[in-house]
Amino acid sequence: MQGALEKKHSFGVSLTKRPLVGKILPAMIFVLYLAACFFTGQFQNPAFVFSAFLALLTFVVFQLSPVFSRRSSVAAALLLLCTVVSILGNSYFANAPAKGNFPSEFMERVPAGHFEEVLKDTELSAFRDLEGEGAFYRYSGRNLLWNAAILDGISSTQSMFSLSDAEVGNYLQSVGIPEQAAYAYFGVDDRMIASALAGVKYFTLAYDNDFEKQYVPYGFEDMGLRGSTTRQGQETAMKNPYHLYANPYALPFGYTYGSWIPEQTFRKLSLTMRQEAMLYGAVVDPDGQKILQKSGIREQAALETAGENVSLHQKEIPFQMTTSEGIQVEKENGQQVFRVQQAGESLTFTFDGLAQTETYLVVNALSVDGVGKTFWPTITSYGMIPAAEKDAKEEGRASDAAAKETAASRVTDANKKLDKQLVYIQPRGQNFSDWHNFAVNMGYDEAPRGAITFTFDQAGTWRVKDFAVVCMTPQSLREQVPRLLQTQLTQVDLHKNPISFATGKITGEITSSGEQILTFNLPYAEGWKLKIDGKKTDLFHVNVMFMGALLQEGTHQIELTYMTPGLYPGMLISIFALVLMILCRCLRMRTGEKDQRCAKNSGTF
Numbered sequence: 001m002q003g004a005l006e007k008k009h010s011f012g013v014s015l016t017k018r019p020l021v022g023k024i025l026p027a028m029i030f031v032l033y034l035a036a037c038f039f040t041g042q043f044q045n046p047a048f049v050f051s052a053f054l055a056l057l058t059f060v061v062f063q064l065s066p067v068f069s070r071r072s073s074v075a076a077a078l079l080l081l082c083t084v085v086s087i088l089g090n091s092y093f094a095n096a097p098a099k100g101n102f103p104s105e106f107m108e109r110v111p112a113g114h115f116e117e118v119l120k121d122t123e124l125s126a127f128r129d130l131e132g133e134g135a136f137y138r139y140s141g142r143n144l145l146w147n148a149a150i151l152d153g154i155s156s157t158q159s160m161f162s163l164s165d166a167e168v169g170n171y172l173q174s175v176g177i178p179e180q181a182a183y184a185y186f187g188v189d190d191r192m193i194a195s196a197l198a199g200v201k202y203f204t205l206a207y208d209n210d211f212e213k214q215y216v217p218y219g220f221e222d223m224g225l226r227g228s229t230t231r232q233g234q235e236t237a238m239k240n241p242y243h244l245y246a247n248p249y250a251l252p253f254g255y256t257y258g259s260w261i262p263e264q265t266f267r268k269l270s271l272t273m274r275q276e277a278m279l280y281g282a283v284v285d286p287d288g289q290k291i292l293q294k295s296g297i298r299e300q301a302a303l304e305t306a307g308e309n310v311s312l313h314q315k316e317i318p319f320q321m322t323t324s325e326g327i328q329v330e331k332e333n334g335q336q337v338f339r340v341q342q343a344g345e346s347l348t349f350t351f352d353g354l355a356q357t358e359t360y361l362v363v364n365a366l367s368v369d370g371v372g373k374t375f376w377p378t379i380t381s382y383g384m385i386p387a388a389e390k391d392a393k394e395e396g397r398a399s400d401a402a403a404k405e406t407a408a409s410r411v412t413d414a415n416k417k418l419d420k421q422l423v424y425i426q427p428r429g430q431n432f433s434d435w436h437n438f439a440v441n442m443g444y445d446e447a448p449r450g451a452i453t454f455t456f457d458q459a460g461t462w463r464v465k466d467f468a469v470v471c472m473t474p475q476s477l478r479e480q481v482p483r484l485l486q487t488q489l490t491q492v493d494l495h496k497n498p499i500s501f502a503t504g505k506i507t508g509e510i511t512s513s514g515e516q517i518l519t520f521n522l523p524y525a526e527g528w529k530l531k532i533d534g535k536k537t538d539l540f541h542v543n544v545m546f547m548g549a550l551l552q553e554g555t556h557q558i559e560l561t562y563m564t565p566g567l568y569p570g571m572l573i574s575i576f577a578l579v580l581m582i583l584c585r586c587l588r589m590r591t592g593e594k595d596q597r598c599a600k601n602s603g604t605f
Contacts, residue, residue: 030059047093047100054089058082122148123204126226126242130202134494136253136521140187140195141204141242142215153501157187157198165523169433171545176271176362176439178422181431189420189441192218192249192358192477193275197543199521201250205243213243214418218358218444218474220245249481254489254508254558256516256551257282259300260292263541271439272360272470276312278543279480282517288540291550296515314472319351321467322407327456335365338462346455348407353384353448354471361452362468363438366424370460373429377457380419381442382410384450410451418443439470487512489558506560510551517542518551520560531559 034052061078094100122145131137139149140157149156159168162183169182175194179185188194195203195217203220205212227241259281266274266283277283281300284292292299323329326341338347353359361379368375420440425432442452452469456462489508496503510518522528524547530537532549533556542548 026059030056050089050093054082054086121228121240122151123206123242124148124152124154125228125240126204126244127202128152128154134496136199136492136494137201137250138199139202139204140190140198140200141202141206142212143206144186144204150501153496155199157200158185160184165525167523167525167541167545171543173433173435173437174267174544175275176437178420178438178440179435180423181425182433184431189439190215190217190443191275191441192444192474193279193472195247196249196251196477196481197275197278199251199253201247203245203247205245208241208243211418214443214445216245217247219249219477220247249477251481251484251521252488253492253506253521254510254518255484255521256487256510256512256518257297257484257542257548258514258516259298260284260288260517261300262289263544266544270468270470271362271437272314272472273312276314276472276476279476279484282519282542282548283544284517284548285541287538288542288548291538291540292517295550297517297550313475314470315354317351317353317469317471319349319467319469320406322348322350322404324348332463335463335465338456338464340456340459340462342459343457344455346453348411349452349454349467349469350406350410350450351452351469353450353469354473355448356444356446357448357471357473358444359442359449359452360468360470360472361440361442361454362470363422363440363454363464364436364468365463365465366436366438367463368424368426368458368460369463370426370458372458372460373426374431375424375426375458375460376421377424378419378421378453378455379440379442380453380455381417381449382412382415382451382453383417383445384448385409385415407451411453415450417445417449444474487516489518504562508558509555510558511555512551512553514553516551517548518558519543519546519548522547522560525562526565527562529561529563531561532556534559 037048037052058079061075061082064075092099094102097104123139123141127139136155138155138157144156144158146158146160149158160183164183166182168185172179172182172185172188177185177189177191177194188198188200203216205216208225223244223246225241226244228239261277261281261283263283263285266277269277277300323338324345324347326345327347328339328341330337330339349361359381361381420442422438422440424435427434442449449471487510489510492508493506494503495505495507506522512518519542523545524539524541528539528547530539530547530549532551537549539547539549
């Protein structure tokens with residue numbers, strides 16, 4: 001009896017079960033954390049003070065929980081109270097108009113009667129009436145509104161959704177398209193080939209001027225100004241018009257390849273070669289390769305070695321690089337290191353570009369050590385001024401001096417073509433997607449480009465393995481797309497829900513003259529199942545992001561259906577768990593009644 005009393009405090013807390021160090025150590029860590037926050041000025045933020053107080057209160061409740069060992073419901077109630085207060089407090093500091101006012105980022109203050117009209121007055125107003133209901137196509141453009149296509153059930157190249165299909169991000173990364181994050185992307189970098197492969201039929205410009213028109217990809221046909229209309233007296237006026245362009249090279253929902261490229265061969269190619277290679281053969285993953293190796297479809301062997309393929313219509317252009325005064329250039333572990341002293345410093349690449357091409361600046365293995373988490377360097381392209389450069393060559397100036405003079409003559413506001421921003425996110429950044437290789441499209445132009453500048457937005461240490469300037473002609477696009485369109489899926493029915501525009505079934509018909517690879521312009525997902533003429537057929541990855549299957553000769557009925565992976569097993573497990581919980585509850589109630597009857601019949605001594 002005496003020994004038992006020595007192990008207890010007056011509050012009934014056991015020192016043997018909860019050692020003193022288990023209480024003091026967490027408390028010391030919490031105090032040190034608060035001290036660090038105090039010296040860094042965090043306590044000036046009311047939201048942080050609230051969070052710190054709530055964390056302290058929760059810590060105290062946990063430490064005193066043994067006090068309520070005989071009344072566990074009290075401790076549970078206190079923890080529930082802390083949870084409710086935490087939810088309400090965070091909601092207040094994040095959403096209250098006087099605090100974070102987070103909802104204001106998602107709305108514009110308009111009268112309730114005009115809200116639907118405002119939602120409809122987006123880029124979709126330029127083309128939503130051009131296609132029949134249920135038709136498949138995608139759109140892209142400049143200054144797009146995030147997720148605008150959801151309201152009409154039209155597909156696009158842009159999306160911001162935290163649960164976006166990872167296959168889309170993998171595709172963007174594989175061809176070096178610069179985007180914000182794996183779950184937030186606007187388009188396909190205004191590229192002619194990438195637009196065709198993605199089925200982009202329309203391209204819109206929110207601002208109708210000569211500068212914006214430079215971003216329109218090659219081949220898109222001008223359809224003029226279009227948009228929603230409003231009546232002004234007796235006349236009908238166009239409200240917020242968009243300049244619309246149509247793409248004759250857009251691939252449909254279902255089309256076919258006559259050859260294939262192993263994914264491992266595809267990965268050996270440069271970023272710009274990869275997108276062009278996808279016009280010559282379907283890039284197939286290992287699972288698809290096992291299926292196709294048993295077929296008569298040939299492998300595209302000409303793409304085995306990067307840099308030696310003469311069928312690709314692109315050329316790497318030699319350049320000279322000059323730096324502004326605030327940049328120190330070094331070599332370190334096979335990389336070029338640029339120590340940038342301040343924002344606004346720049347690299348200038350001068351070169352003799354090719355006419356009638358898309359010009360790319362390729363950046364390989366980019367990494368940045370700096371204060372920020374996200375970096376937004378600006379890349380700007382310029383034309384050529386041959387006369388000034390000819391004079392410099394004739395005078396025989398030194399190469400460095402001539403390069404700087406050439407750069408100065410070309411990099412002028414009057415000679416500016418277009419600019420883009422590259423997004424690099426450090427590993428400690430919230431939106432880190434592990435993207436380090438980029439091929440930035442500086443647009444298609446009838447005249448050759450002569451210079452590109454890379455302007456740093458922040459000071460820091462920037463590392464790059466190498467740069468490249470590539471010019472790509474549209475010859476592959478003109479030659480290969482008609483071949484891909486020879487056999488395509490017809491009578492396509494998306495079976496869209498009329499309210500949500502969602503679909504879990506897509507049907508169509510196709511006639512093939514021989515064995516081919518049927519490619520669906522739809523991101524790969526495990527939930528999709530394919531039946532050809534009622535028989536289950538295996539799907540595999542095609543072109544990194546899309547789905548494909550082996551198609552035999554003849555006319556076939558195609559049916560795609562979608563079911564969320566694990567939905568039925570999950571439902572069965574949930575039902576089983578619910579039944580088990582009810583049985584356990586009933587058994588416990590019967591056992592409790594039996595114990596009460598035994599207690600009444602037992603008596604006392």
